[in-house]
Amino acid sequence: MIDYIVTVLTEGSIFAIMALGLNVIWGWSGDFDLAYYGYVALGAYMTLVLSIGPAVDPTTYILGLTLPFPVAVLIAILSSMVLALIIGAIALRHLRGIYFSIVTLGAVYVLYIFAGQFVPLFNGFNGLSGLFDPMGAFFGIDFASYEYFYLGVCVVALIAVLIVLTRLNSSRFGLALRSIREDERAAAAFGRDIYRTKLKAYVLGAGVGGLAGGLFAGYLSAFNTSAWSPVETIILYAAILVGGRGSSRGVVLGVAVMVIGLQEATRYLPEVASHPSFAPALRLIITGVVLVLFIRFRPQGILPERRLRDKDPTGKGDAQVAVEHQIAGPTLDTGTA
Amino acid sequence: MHQALLTLGFGLVGAAILSLSALAFTLEYSVTNVANLSHGEILTVGAYCAYLVQQHGGGVILSGLAAAAGGGVLALAVHNGIVDRFVRKGIGALPTFIATLGVSLIIQNALVIIFGASNLGYTVPQGAPRNVGPFLWTDTEIQIMVSAVVITVALYLIIQHTRFGKSLRAVSQNRSLASVSGINAHRVAALTWLLAGLIAGYAGFILAESIGTFSPYSGFNFFLITLTASVAGGLGKAFGTLVGAIIVGIALEFFGGYLSSSYNLAFAFALLAVVILVRPRGLFVGGRRSIFG
Numbered sequence: 084m085i086d087y088i089v090t091v092l093t094e095g096s097i098f099a100i101m102a103l104g105l106n107v108i109w110g111w112s113g114d115f116d117l118a119y120y121g122y123v124a125l126g127a128y129m130t131l132v133l134s135i136g137p138a139v140d141p142t143t144y145i146l147g148l149t150l151p152f153p154v155a156v157l158i159a160i161l162s163s164m165v166l167a168l169i170i171g172a173i174a175l176r177h178l179r180g181i182y183f184s185i186v187t188l189g190a191v192y193v194l195y196i197f198a199g200q201f202v203p204l205f206n207g208f209n210g211l212s213g214l215f216d217p218m219g220a221f222f223g224i225d226f227a228s229y230e231y232f233y234l235g236v237c238v239v240a241l242i243a244v245l246i247v248l249t250r251l252n253s254s255r256f257g258l259a260l261r262s263i264r265e266d267e268r269a270a271a272a273f274g275r276d277i278y279r280t281k282l283k284a285y286v287l288g289a290g291v292g293g294l295a296g297g298l299f300a301g302y303l304s305a306f307n308t309s310a311w312s313p314v315e316t317i318i319l320y321a322a323i324l325v326g327g328r329g330s331s332r333g334v335v336l337g338v339a340v341m342v343i344g345l346q347e348a349t350r351y352l353p354e355v356a357s358h359p360s361f362a363p364a365l366r367l368i369i370t371g372v373v374l375v376l377f378i379r380f381r382p383q384g385i386l387p388e389r390r391l392r393d394k395d396p397t398g399k400g401d402a403q404v405a406v407e408h409q410i411a412g413p414t415l416d417t418g419t420a
Numbered sequence: 421m422h423q424a425l426l427t428l429g430f431g432l433v434g435a436a437i438l439s440l441s442a443l444a445f446t447l448e449y450s451v452t453n454v455a456n457l458s459h460g461e462i463l464t465v466g467a468y469c470a471y472l473v474q475q476h477g478g479g480v481i482l483s484g485l486a487a488a489a490g491g492g493v494l495a496l497a498v499h500n501g502i503v504d505r506f507v508r509k510g511i512g513a514l515p516t517f518i519a520t521l522g523v524s525l526i527i528q529n530a531l532v533i534i535f536g537a538s539n540l541g542y543t544v545p546q547g548a549p550r551n552v553g554p555f556l557w558t559d560t561e562i563q564i565m566v567s568a569v570v571i572t573v574a575l576y577l578i579i580q581h582t583r584f585g586k587s588l589r590a591v592s593q594n595r596s597l598a599s600v601s602g603i604n605a606h607r608v609a610a611l612t613w614l615l616a617g618l619i620a621g622y623a624g625f626i627l628a629e630s631i632g633t634f635s636p637y638s639g640f641n642f643f644l645i646t647l648t649a650s651v652a653g654g655l656g657k658a659f660g661t662l663v664g665a666i667i668v669g670i671a672l673e674f675f676g677g678y679l680s681s682s683y684n685l686a687f688a689f690a691l692l693a694v695v696i697l698v699r700p701r702g703l704f705v706g707g708r709r710s711i712f713g
Contacts, residue, residue: 177700181514185647185692185696193686196686317521320518358536364529364537365529368529371524371525372522375523
């Protein structure tokens with residue numbers, strides 16, 4: 084039983100970090116990015132090739148440097164950010180709305196195909212394996228208590244991400260980002276550099292995704308193309324939408340309900356004979372239904388983004404009303420194509 | 421040279437299927453301004469309908485009609501059940517786009533539960549390959565191309581020369597102006613989606629026919645290429661979409677024939693990325709705002 088709780092909490096923390104990264108891109112910046120899971124996957128792949136040994140015949144992959152796990156994760160985060168910088172620089176310059184989504188969808192499929200087909204890179208569709216209990220030997224932790232240690236690592240990472248994002252959210256950068264989300268033209272008129280601000284958010288979100296990917300690789304000890312697909316992004320979107328787009332508390336709640344809750348609720352379904360894909364398919368159907376219903380009936384989610392208050396005590400009255408009116412949480416529609 | 425012509429011949433078959441799928445997708449977009457991410461599932465459902473009819477002893481013509489009917493019903497259901505309600509509610513284009521992604525997820529996995537996730541074989545007697553000019557085509561491939569041309573011409577005539585086509589063009593140019601001019605935009609959009617569904621369902625049937633197998637995911641995978649072709653040609657513009665589909669269809673065959681077909685989709689999207697950066701509105705979009713302009 085305790086093992087079960089540890090597993091759920093570890094997975095929950097990792098998925099929460101994943102969703103928080105996407106929330107920066109979609110919740111704050113308002114870009115419906117379909118490439119996001121590509122950054123998570125790249126983080127996982129890079130962590131593995133950096134921390135496991137060199138390739139042994141018949142496997143082939145790049146690097147194999149046997150670096151310490153934290154260093155590997157750091158470099159993995161950087162590589163996800165570099166990839167996001169390239170894709171974001173192309174996609175964010177002129178494209179908004181569905182055109183942006185289509186180009187990012189293309190980008191992630193290119194990545195997915197290369198990861199699965201181009202064997203010299205990450206060993207093709209067989210993928211990478213062999214990262215057992217990272218940091219376990221260094222801290223002298225035995226096999227039995229390792230899972231508690233790794234849960235601790237993931238929870239600490241989640242809390243760190245939450246603190247950093249909460250601070251950023253109320254910083255000038257966070258405010259600029261949300262003003263752009265609400266009205267790009269108005270924000271430009273007030274002197275915001277739309278492209279650079281959005282690109283910064285995009286790269287930041289991808290970095291958080293890379294961190295989640297690294298932790299995920301350490302947890303799974305292996306990664307391949309059957310462990311991820313571009314569709315996973317939709318599950319993260321469903322979690323954000325249910326919890327409350329733009330709100331960090333909401334996103335964590337959304338992951339608890341839509342990723343962990345749904346998975347555990349359907350885990351013990353009676354296995355339909357000769358139908359191994361019944362439970363996963365049912366999960367995806369429920370995800371789809373929830374997605375449609377929330378967009379229609381509660382687009383702000385269960386715990387909506389908090390309205391900003393005017394902190395200037397002299398500005399009570401009309402000014403405060405005006406500010407609240409202007410930034411009243413996310414409206415789902417962010418501009419047209 | 422001979423090899424190149426043969427490849428071109430196969431490319432034309434692919435282009436024919438792609439054209440129908442892309443035309444249907446662009447029609448859906450033109451009247452509602454919503455890119456329908458569940459478009460691929462219309463093709464998939466079409467293929468399953470054709471499969472069921474074939475299993476019960478139906479011929480090619482009956483299977484094709486069943487595929488079209490299945491696709492039409494599904495497209496109409498998605499429009500009336502989701503898209504039109506969302507548009508009426510004032511929910512914007514992007515959230516509706518996300519909702520259609522949810523619809524795609526629902527249909528795909530409902531099919532997985534009903535029919536299983538594995539590939540189903542769809543075999544029709546192909547007939548021996550014949551030389552037609554420099555090309556080498558089987559009877560089925562000729563049927564695919566002829567039917568695609570007939571459907572495209574019929575669609576052109578409907579859009580340009582009927583009363584319904586006129587209202588379709590009006591709604592696609594300016595929905596609110598069309599509404600105040602006495603056109604029932606919701607009804608026109610519903611009929612357009614029905615028409616698009618008929619075409620897409622049939623496209624799913626000929627896709628299954630030409631590949632020989634299909635699964636709950638084949639429609640979505642083909643939709644990714646459809647998306648590339650229609651956005652590159654000009655989303656919402658039938659003529660641009662048609663040209664885009666033909667070019668992408670042929671280019672993919674050449675690319676797959678000479679290099680590796682596993683990278684087909686990657687190549688298609690790389691093409692799209694270049695096009696969208698140079699001409700975000702599409703390659704073949706003229707100054708006129710008409711759908712066949």
